Amino acid sequence: MKDTLYKKAVEVLENNWKEGFSIPCAKLYPFQWFWDSGLIAIGFAHFDMKKAEQEIETLLDAQWGNGFIPHIIFHTESDTYFPGPDFHRSDLHPQSSKKYRSTGMTQPPVTGFVLEEIYKISKDKPATLKFIEGVIDKVYFNHEYFYDNRDPQNEGLVYIYHNWESGTDNSPIWDDIWKTMNPPEYTFERRDTTHVDAAERPSKREYDHYLYIIDIAKEHNYSDEKIAELSPFLVQDPLFNAMLIKSSKSLIKLYERIGGNEEKIAQLTQWQQKAIATFNEKLYDDSLGAYVHYDLRNEKPIKFLSSSSFAPIYAGIPSKERADKMVEVMLQKFGGDHQYLCASFDPDSERFNPKKYWRGPVWVNLNWMLHNGLKAYGYSDVALRVKQDTIALMENNGFYEYFDSRKDMHKDGNAGYGGHNFSWSAALLIDLLEKEE
Structure with missing residues (x-):
């Protein structure tokens, strides 16, 4: 069964490969996405290093003159996705790429640790x-x-100035921020709900909020200073910052291996020390026993548990004592016998919805991070459970974008949701299967 699953995963990646980059899946996501690309490259590295490298090169080729990397790069025209390049207008920023149209938002910066993973995999x-x-x-x-x-x-x-930058697009974490806003009613034609069930996607009113934040950024030509001053959404996200910290750690190791680059290593080390100290001081919630988001616009923590609350384990941020507490909380809240680890939102919350995008389903990318982080901290049994749960979800359902966290929903193999033949699910499955415990 494992061999068959592996072959199918390779097939998914080959089918979603375009000229020099991958799409997450056909129709629903027909372009190149920032963090998807990195995670997909890890899968390719196991059987086609040339494609893994091209994936990264094509992504970095779209970098702006100020170092920014956009969350979507519109390589081709497509009418299956909204909002497209004409809405985003990346050209409004004076330093945006002249070669590629894109969004003016970014995504969790995974590229640094992806390069290290590729190096580890390389023959x-x-x-x-x-x-x-x-x-x-x-x-x-x-x-x-x-x-x-x-x-x-x-x-x-x-x-981050937009929920799409978090990677956890419609998480219940943002609900209270939406209450502080009253965006206009936009008239537009949704494309996503023509490909998947609307019950699995954000609502029309949520989209109004999403588009409104982009409009504010566009009004100021995507100026970071103006966004920091005026965006109604301004959040310090534990997942996003953990990915940046993890990637910086990898860059330090890789620069040391390459040799030279002392100044860059010194600068990365300086950023790391400050980032980890503030992260632990500001984002850890003692009463919840995990990390939370911080609403910078309204200067207050957003006290909810989500899979992002545990992502800092992957970046080696918590002390062993804190990590012990986090694992205890994760198993207690997210790890009951009737649940697959790890739901994307607190299953005890009234906002939990195990079918709806980032409001409760299990996501392979977060599980992959958790698995690797738990292993590094020495929690081999829990790490193995996360790995086995992740593989079981794909064995039962196929390579979906996300999966119901309730075990009893999987009896007939109909509990995979969102996009099907999803690239990072396939890519990270390959990596999990390659790395035998």
């Missing part, structure tokens, strides 16, 4: 290190962009 390490040497400065430049432009209080934590 020809000198050749892979040579490739990394050719692209690593662009990733460093991206980190520099964040710390120079997205940290207005100079505390080592960067903000």
Whole structure:
């Protein structure tokens, strides 16, 4: 069964490969996405290193003149996705890419640790290190962009200005922020709900909020300063910042391997020290026993548990004592016998919805991070459970975008939701199967 699953995963990646990059899945997501691309490259590295490298090169080729990397790069015209390039208008920013149209938002910066993963997987390490040497400065430049432009209080934590930047698009974490806003009613034609059940997607009113935030950014030509001053959505996200910290750790290791680059290593180390200290001080919630989001616009923590609350384990941020508490909380709240680990939102909350995008389903990418983080901290039994749960979800349902966290929903193999033949689900399954415990 494992061999068959592996072959199917390879097939999914090959089918979603375009000229030099991958799409997450046909129709629903017909372009290149920032964090998807990185995670997809990890899967390719196991059987086609050339494609893994091209994936990264194409992504970095769309970098703006200020180091920013957009969350969607519109390589082709497509009428199956809204909002497209004509709505986003990346050209409004003076330093946006002249070669590619894109959004003016970003996504969790995974590229640094992806390069390290690719190096670990490589069977020809000198050749892979040579490739990394050719692209690593662009990733460093991206980190520099964040710390120079997205940290207005100079505390080592960067903000996101749109829920799409978090990667956890319609999480219940944002509900209270929406209550502080009253955007206009937009008239537009949704494309996503023609491909998947509307019950699995954000509502029309949620989309009004999403578009309104983009309009405010566009009005100011995507100026980071103006966004920090005026955006109604301004959040320090534990998942986003953990990915940046994890990626910086990887860049330090890779620069040391390459040799030279002392100044960059010193700068990365400085960012790391400040980031980890503030992260632990500001984002850890003692009463919940995990990390939470911080609403920078309204200067208050957003006290909800989600899979993002545990992501800092992957970046090595919590002390062992804190990690013990986090694992206890995760197992108690998210890990009952009737549940697959790890739901994307607190199953005890009234806002939990195990069918709806980031409001409760299990996502393979977060599970992959949790698995690796738990293993690094020495929680091998829990890490193994996360891995086995993740594989079981795909064995039962196929390579969906996300999965119901309730075990009893999987009896007939109909509990995979969102996009089907989803690239990062397939890619990270390959990585999980390759790395035998």
